[in-house]
Amino acid sequence: MKSDLRSYLKEIIGGSISLLTGMWITLRQSFRKPVTVSYPYRTLKLPERFRGHIELKADEQGWAKCVVCMACQKACPSFCIKVNGYKPAGMPRKVATIYILDFTTCSLCGLCVESCRFDALMFSREYNLASFRKEDYVMDMLERLRRRRICRP
Amino acid sequence: MSIDDQSIHAETFILNLGPQHPATHGVLRIKLTMDGEYIVDAEPVIGYGHRMHEKMGENRSYAKFLPNASRMDYVGALLNTHCHVAAVERLAGITVPERAEFIRVITAELNRVSSHLLWMGAFLVDLGAFTPLLYTFDDREDILDLLESITGSRLTYCYYRFGGVCNDIDDDFIAGTRSFIERMRSRMPMYHSLVTENIIFRKRCEGIGGVPAETCRRYGATGPVLRGSGVCYDVRRNEPYSVYPLFDFSVPVYPEGDCMARYRVRMDEIVESLRIVEQALERIPAGPVMAEKVPLILKPARGECYFNVEAARGSFGMRIVSDGLDAPYRLKVRSPCFSNFSLFRECVRGTLLADALAFLGSLDLVIPEIDR
Numbered sequence: 295m296k297s298d299l300r301s302y303l304k305e306i307i308g309g310s311i312s313l314l315t316g317m318w319i320t321l322r323q324s325f326r327k328p329v330t331v332s333y334p335y336r337t338l339k340l341p342e343r344f345r346g347h348i349e350l351k352a353d354e355q356g357w358a359k360c361v362v363c364m365a366c367q368k369a370c371p372s373f374c375i376k377v378n379g380y381k382p383a384g385m386p387r388k389v390a391t392i393y394i395l396d397f398t399t400c401s402l403c404g405l406c407v408e409s410c411r412f413d414a415l416m417f418s419r420e421y422n423l424a425s426f427r428k429e430d431y432v433m434d435m436l437e438r439l440r441r442r443r444i445c446r447p
Numbered sequence: 448m449s450i451d452d453q454s455i456h457a458e459t460f461i462l463n464l465g466p467q468h469p470a471t472h473g474v475l476r477i478k479l480t481m482d483g484e485y486i487v488d489a490e491p492v493i494g495y496g497h498r499m500h501e502k503m504g505e506n507r508s509y510a511k512f513l514p515n516a517s518r519m520d521y522v523g524a525l526l527n528t529h530c531h532v533a534a535v536e537r538l539a540g541i542t543v544p545e546r547a548e549f550i551r552v553i554t555a556e557l558n559r560v561s562s563h564l565l566w567m568g569a570f571l572v573d574l575g576a577f578t579p580l581l582y583t584f585d586d587r588e589d590i591l592d593l594l595e596s597i598t599g600s601r602l603t604y605c606y607y608r609f610g611g612v613c614n615d616i617d618d619d620f621i622a623g624t625r626s627f628i629e630r631m632r633s634r635m636p637m638y639h640s641l642v643t644e645n646i647i648f649r650k651r652c653e654g655i656g657g658v659p660a661e662t663c664r665r666y667g668a669t670g671p672v673l674r675g676s677g678v679c680y681d682v683r684r685n686e687p688y689s690v691y692p693l694f695d696f697s698v699p700v701y702p703e704g705d706c707m708a709r710y711r712v713r714m715d716e717i718v719e720s721l722r723i724v725e726q727a728l729e730r731i732p733a734g735p736v737m738a739e740k741v742p743l744i745l746k747p748a749r750g751e752c753y754f755n756v757e758a759a760r761g762s763f764g765m766r767i768v769s770d771g772l773d774a775p776y777r778l779k780v781r782s783p784c785f786s787n788f789s790l791f792r793e794c795v796r797g798t799l800l801a802d803a804l805a806f807l808g809s810l811d812l813v814i815p816e817i818d819r
């Protein structure tokens with residue numbers, strides 16, 4: 295009987311101490327600097343290897359480096375790349391006329407970028423991509439390149 | 448049927464837990480037959496998140512399945528992809544450079560720590576404690592930042608390739624991981640006094656959700672569930688793969704079989720994983736991270752192989768059968784959550800509803816991995 299009472303009291307006291315310890319830890323935390331940043335006023339630096347959607351690279355003359363070898367289209371597990379092009383007279387290589395990325399099904403696996411032997415693809419660093427319309431995610435990569443004003447019209 | 452039986456039956460009622468319920472951590476429905484607050488029967492209804500991953504594996508080339516593996520158990524994605532690439536490498540006879548194996552072990556163990564931290568936060572939310580979630584997510588954030596800096600993504604990594612990994616790790620990553628290990632170690636006492644010692648937590652976990660070792664055996668439960676029932680089985684130790692035999696780590700085992708034992712196993716595993724990462728960083732050799740001459744389109748010879756790894760939730764295995772073409776003839780996944788969850792129905796009979804939720808949480812289920 296007595297030992298029952300003793301263990302009961304011990305539990306109450308030990309339990310209360312454990313609760314107070316927890317509260318003390320929480321209280322101390324309240325005076326620390328917050329670990330979050332208030333997005334969108336402040337943003338974090340993206341790491342070097344951040345994988346956004348893919349993007350075409352341009353050569354010095356402003357042409358897309360892509361030679362339409364189709365390797366990326368074949369490597370993509372989600373069939374989200376459509377490439378086509380032709381070989382203009384006087385050019386040593388083919389140039390892309392269509393490069394469409396369907397970002398709705400892209401899994402950001404990076405297989406396309408790795409499969410490109412001509413260093414024509416890279417990951418963009420864009421992550422603010424919210425939209426209500428599905429069509430906004432079917433992206434014309436050549437158009438984007440043109441808008442970056444480095445591609446010839 | 449006697450009158451007594453009838454009156455008992457008249458008093459039971461069906462309670463739907465899920466498919467959308469915060470405690471099921473995904474789309475899982477449990478049809479509970481209740482007698483007041485006590486559970487008479489619990490019938491799990493799974494399959495809401497079925498995405499045919501196995502079938503998808505069979506109609507695409509080996510490399511195209513790489514992103515899929517990380518989408519089954521997205522909380523411990525690197526561990527799944529490790530299983531996939533290792534299975535294919537065994538099938539195709541590819542040898543992986545040692546540095547790549549070290550990188551795989553480092554990243555996979557970091558992923559295990561992040562998975563356990565996420566589990567801990569979510570489990571405590573199930574029990575009604577919200578604060579620890581914020582602490583665990585703070586620590587987990589560090590791991591995600593580290594992994595993002597080398598893999599490029601934060602959750603569903605696609606980093607391992609057949610024959611190695613796609614990017615080498617850099618000095619920043621090594622320094623960052625070292626400082627994370629320090630930080631995590633210093634946080635453990637805080638977790639123990641905040642959570643483990645907490646009287647409410649202990650009352651809700653000790654002696655609750657008991658799973659005997661025999662039941663685990665019958666259902667094939669693995670991972671922390673099995674080790675929390677006193678069986679010392681860890682794939683990393685019992686069927687060593689990769690470079691795990693080189694490291695000195697212990698396998699935490701607790702014999703009680705209750706929620707508390709499973710909690711303690713995971714907490715100890717965090718410490719052990721940190722030890723492995725530390726040793727791996729110490730001993731990582733220089734060299735290439737990708738095997739040479741891995742064909743672009745893999746066509747393994749006819750044959751089959753099974754490979755399993757110790758994922759965060761138990762033994763995750765893949766059987767791949769090749770008929771010599773560029774896509775597997777059959778790809779079968781053995782997911783630990785499915786087996787771990789199977790014993791729920793038997794063990795939960797006769798317990799209180801609130802205890803059943805604690806039990807469910809302590810199993811650490813990732814529903815998309817059950818459904819695949």
Ligand code: SF4
Pocket residue numbers: 359360361362363364365366367377409410411412413414415
């Ligand atoms: S792999 Fe590179 S060069 Fe070939 S089509 Fe794709 S982007 Fe163009």
Ligand code: SF4
Pocket residue numbers: 348369370371372373374375399400401402403404405406407
């Ligand atoms: S990242 Fe993967 S899914 Fe996305 S376009 Fe490239 S290959 Fe396709």
